[in-house]
Amino acid sequence: MIISWIKNIKQVYTAILSRKARSFLTVLGIVIGVAGVIIILSLGAGAQSLVLSQITKLGTNLIGVLPGKSNETGPPAQAFGIQVTTLIQEDVVAMQDKTRFPHITDIAGFVTGPATIIWRNQNIDTNFVGTQAAYPKIQDVEVAEGRFFDEREELGSNVIVLGFDIKQELFGETDAIGEVVKIKNVPLQVVGVMARQGTVAFQNQDDQVFMPLNIGQQQLLGIKYIQFIRGKVDSSDNVDSTIYEVETILRERHHISDPENDDFSVRDLASAVDTLSAITDSLKLFLVVMAGISLVVGGIGIMNIMLVTVAERTREIGLRKAVGATNKQIRNQFLIESGALTLSGGVIGVLIGVVISYLAAIGARLAGFDWDFVVTPLSIILAIGVSILTGVVFGLYPAFKAAKLNPIEALRYE
Amino acid sequence: MSLIEIKNLTKDYVNEDVVTPVLKGIDFKIEAGEFVAIMGPSGSGKSTLMHILGFLDRPSSGKYLFQGKDTTEFDDQMLAEIRNESIGFVFQAFNLLARTSVLENVKLPLVYSKRENHDAMATKALEGVGLGHRLNFFTNQISGGEKQRVAIARALVNEPKVIFADEPTGNLDSKSGNTVMKILQDLNDQGKTIILVTHEMDTAEHAKRLIRIKDGQIILDEKIKQRKLAKDQGELIK
Ligand SMILES: Nc1ncnc2c1ncn2[C@@H]1O[C@H](COP(=O)(O)OP(=O)(O)O)[C@@H](O)[C@H]1O
């Protein structure tokens, strides 16, 4: 039994190799399909691990309040360009009440926007963050030089803290503390420089500047509302109860009786992770469908070429039967041949896919992302298994056709 | 017990309700070691008969005893096994595998057998037909006469009881044809049963017994009195 299979496989590869060009073209569909799946799975896994590691770097006991209602996992209204103005600084003040919110350790309101920062004759386009004194604790970041602005200054002092890159670009090695820069003609005194952080959640954290919320709100943006609130909870066990309390007080303050009519939404990072997983899951489903389509198309190509092969080799089949091959042996020969074809296609596809994913990972690292090269053994085994299966499934009809050939007609076939 | 015994054997071809009777009741016995020529004009049913005798096809009616066993009820698997172990075919058109070496061609029947030492057996069979020096040639690199000798080696490699040769010299010049007939006669001298199908009297006379058929019936079955012996060309023979 085993020996006859080995013999079969030997014959099969002789048959495949004697038609190299055609065999290669035949499996091209499988090669491309498999390589595509490997690449996309690898890039997907790389991106997912990158984003997840950055999110968890922020900590899982953060909560955020966004203006506008949104469902649990979908994007907030702002993502569609709608500016909701219902959230105000008094909402933050209400949450600073320690008796009502014993688990919130730090909380801050935020506004952000683009800014051109000027010092002497230099100017740089950057982004500003108007926030409160609690910012470094919430975001778990440190100040390298000087200090962050304090609770007294946050009420409206003209002070600014520079991101690491901004400081380097404007001042180089000279000391920035005490210097006065201007944004939209508003003079701001530099009180601190943030420590270097790198890229988090696809944003360069060192390319921004920080100032008191009121300055950003009133002097730079000219608005009365705030864009979002972030707070830190003492332990991730208390996140859910705190979210509940926050929702309750915001409904009280905004006079909302039916949660359906909420003009805000409260999130924690766990739900952000859920959102991300939901997105990657639907991406994966899409991939499975794409892979399925490409394998079916590849499989039909295989079936087609196997039918041609069977027709071309009718006399050979007749001869094999004449010298003692059983129908089963003929059938197996063509099934193995078809499976071996697609197996070769799958192996080539995996190799190409792995190489391209690896190059992409190197590229992403060169671009400064903390990118992992991920190709799971499971995806390789699956890709190769599915390629063999495609060959066998689409080889069935041609193989049965070959096995059923009448030896005499096959021998007489011209 | 005869090697082959057929009784009132018939074969009809049925194509779209049109029944063409090709063999119309054939009876004979062939003993082990015989050299029989089945001769008749083209279309008389010789090949059809040979295919049935060689288990490539089944009769429409009648009995076929092979080594004393009634084969009518044998299934495809058993017939494949008999073809592999007990029968060797030589066809007019050689039927060698293209893009394949001489040696691999001769090994083909062994692929479907339980035997081992394929290379040694195939080499021995090829030496037997004087082609020991052509083992690794491809089939498109040898002459027609050599091709037919490769086909004979392939028929012999499993050491079958009987060799069926259907117009084996039909595609050959007379010198190569003579060589093929010489090999068949030598094999018969060594004890192999040979059944030769031909439409030429000249070729048929190399056998020891002649069965003439016409329109699917035997019209003559007799011993050949003046048997032709193929000339020894001194190049073969073990
Ligand atoms: N598959 C078939 N269907 C119908 N008729 C056939 C078929 N095969 C052979 N025949 C007919 O059977 C007759 C005998 O053919 P064959 O045995 O090949 O004769 P021979 O070998 O003596 O020339 C011929 O008339 C041929 O046309």
Ligand SMILES: [Mg+2]
């Ligand atoms: Mg014929």
